[in-house]
Each structure stands twice: as structure tokens, then as C-alpha cells.
Amino acid sequence: MGLRANPTQRQRRLGEELRKLREASGLSATEAGAHVGLGRAHMSHIETGRTAIPEEKLRALADVYGCTSHPLVDGLCEMSRATGRGWWSAYKETHDARAFDLTELEEGAATHRSFQWMYVPGLLQTPDYMHSLFESNRPNRPEVVDRAVEFRLRRQQVLLDGAQHFHAVIHEAALLMQFVSADVMRRQIEHLVTMAEMPQVRIQLLPFQAAVNAAATPGVPFGILDGRVPELSTVYVEHPVSSVFLGDREHLAQYNAAFEHLSTVALSPIALRAGRECHTKRDSLQLIQHLLYVL
Missing domain, CATH: 3.30.870.10 (Endonuclease Chain A)
Structure with a gap:
């Protein structure tokens, strides 16, 4: 799948929220990605909204980041599943x-x-x-x-x-x-x-x-x-x-x-x-x- 040239607001926001969680955990993109089998470049594309992230990897990252808010994680997963085709x-x-x-x-x-x-x-x-x-x-x-x-x-x-x-x-x-x-x-x-x-x-x-x-x-x-x-x-x-x-x-x-x-x-x-x-x-x-x- 190619990278998105123009991510939507929802896609950008999802990436931004994941970046905030990672930074709050004190992990670098390389360190966080290593826990879920994603390279640094892939993590960068996710955090800028240029590529999608499967729900299982999103939940795994949330665990790595120590995010204990289930509503927040569920909300992020809902954003990830959305197609934007309304x-x-x-x-x-x-x-x-x-x-x-x-x-x-x-x-x-x-x-x-x-x-x-x-x-x-x-x-x-x-x-x-x-x-x-x-x-x-x-x-x-x-x-x-x-x-x-x-x-x-x-x-x-x-x-x-x-x-x-x-x-x-x-x-x-x-x-x-x-x-x-x-x-x-x-x-x-x-x-x-x-x-x-x-x-x-x-x-x-x-x-x-x-x-x-x-x-x-x-x-x-x-x-x-x-x-x-x-x-x-x-x-x-x-x-x-x-x-x-x-x-x-x-x-x-x-x-x-x-x-x-x-x-x-x-x-x-x-x-x-x-x-x-x-x-x-x-x-x-x-x-x-x-x-x-x-x-």
C-alpha cells in the first residue's frame, strides 16, 4: 500500500495522538516500533497519518505506552477502522x-x-x-x-x-x-x-x-x-x-x-x-x- 499524499484530519489526528502517547512514555519511535515489529520509518508514517495501522498493533502500542484508558484506546481504534468514505x-x-x-x-x-x-x-x-x-x-x-x-x-x-x-x-x-x-x-x-x-x-x-x-x-x-x-x-x-x-x-x-x-x-x-x-x-x-x- 502506498503512502497517503494528503492524509485527512482524522488520519492526522490518529497519528498525533499515538505520538503523544509514545512521547509521554519516554520511548523513541525506534524503541516503540521494536516492541510491535514496526521499523522507525513505518512508525513515522503512522504518526504523520501517511499510512494506516492495524488495530492489533495499535492496541499493542497502547499497552507498550502504558495507556490504561480503555475508552481512549477504543476511540483510537474506531478512528483507525473508519474509511472516511461517507x-x-x-x-x-x-x-x-x-x-x-x-x-x-x-x-x-x-x-x-x-x-x-x-x-x-x-x-x-x-x-x-x-x-x-x-x-x-x-x-x-x-x-x-x-x-x-x-x-x-x-x-x-x-x-x-x-x-x-x-x-x-x-x-x-x-x-x-x-x-x-x-x-x-x-x-x-x-x-x-x-x-x-x-x-x-x-x-x-x-x-x-x-x-x-x-x-x-x-x-x-x-x-x-x-x-x-x-x-x-x-x-x-x-x-x-x-x-x-x-x-x-x-x-x-x-x-x-x-x-x-x-x-x-x-x-x-x-x-x-x-x-x-x-x-x-x-x-x-x-x-x-x-x-x-x-x-
Whole structure:
């Protein structure tokens, strides 16, 4: 089997986690490989995600490294067994590897937490909203726009299936930006309310007046895709040039703390409820109603 020229995020992450375990054990790649019948070069290719590792050798290495976390080892084995050939493979002609990496992570996540400054999160967008955004980036290419909308709608199925919990904190600015027409934005805002009725979806709005700690808030949109094993969670940081995936413990702790802060200072979640409290306590639904009124 030849070496992978462009490993996927999952393949790179598997290699990185194995390297972390080896380094924590104090073994060199040569020493570790000798225990399981793998040469130094082979170990290097495994740790960079350029080649696969059989499950029995992965478990043997975990034993050599003294890893006693059975959930972590099982999670690594699950990553090793995955083929990466999901429904998204049919979109290779219009989407890049980064989109596939994100989609694969979304499909396997137990919880997805998202923070957005300027846009409605992709998993909560309406088709009209998507069309408006994609058309501004791809003018005079309707077939490409239609394909991009189709792909994003297919991504949303992970929420409709109830396969994961989704928690979004959306800045008020995202619902005021004039990337789309007022009619499109009105329908988009109404769609947020509809989505918030789903038990697995939690949506909070962050108003301009929120007491946000600038030092604790990243200046870019980000998402946290929590794995079935906490150590295998991933942060996705959006950037117009090159978005990045982060999986080291320091970054996970930093972005977990940032999301916790944002969700604490944001308004309480959109909820359709009756009673006196809904008239006396400012919440996300009240801000939604105000925005619909002023549009």
C-alpha cells in the first residue's frame, strides 16, 4: 500500500495522538516500533497519518505506552477502522478536503458547539440564506451554487436525525448583517425559532450589550466537536484563507473556556414558553422578536 499524499484530519489526528502517547512514555519511535515489529520509518508514517495501522498493533502500542484508558484506546481504534468514505465523497468535484474533514467530524461528534460573529451557523441556515451567501462568492455559476447548497443541506441531516446535540451562540450582529435581503433574513430568523424547538438544539443570542471579556473571547468564529471520548474532541477555527483544526489539550481547554464564557454572558436560550417570566426576563426569544419587528 502506498503512502497517503494528503492524509485527512482524522488520519492526522490518529497519528498525533499515538505520538503523544509514545512521547509521554519516554520511548523513541525506534524503541516503540521494536516492541510491535514496526521499523522507525513505518512508525513515522503512522504518526504523520501517511499510512494506516492495524488495530492489533495499535492496541499493542497502547499497552507498550502504558495507556490504561480503555475508552481512549477504543476511540483510537474506531478512528483507525473508519474509511472516511461517507455521503460527502460524491461532492469531490465542488468541495475541498477541509469541507470533508469538517463533515466527517460532524458525523461522528456527540456534541457540536458553535460560536458565530457574522453568519448564522451553517447547520442552521435556510436554503435561501445559503443561496444568497454562495451567489455573492460565486457569481454567474448557478450550478456550483446549487451544489454547494445541496451539500450544506445534507450536512444538516445530522441535526434532523437527532444524532448529536447542537449548541450555538450567535452574535446579534449576524442577524443584522446585510449579506442577504430583509425577507431572506426574516425567514432565517424564524427558522432559528423552529430549530430551537428541537430537544437536541440549543440556540443563544449574544447581544451587543453583553459583558464579554475580550481577553477570553477568540476574535474568530469557532466550533467545538466533542468526541465520544473527551480527549479526542476537536476545535475548528474558521478563517477565510485557511481554517484550522486543533486537538491538543491546551487549545481544547482554551476554547472550552471561551465557549463557556460566551454561553454564560449570552441571553438565555430561545424557548417558546408561557408565563410571567417570559415577559419580565430578557432572553434570546425577546431579541428575536425585536429583530423581526425592525427588519
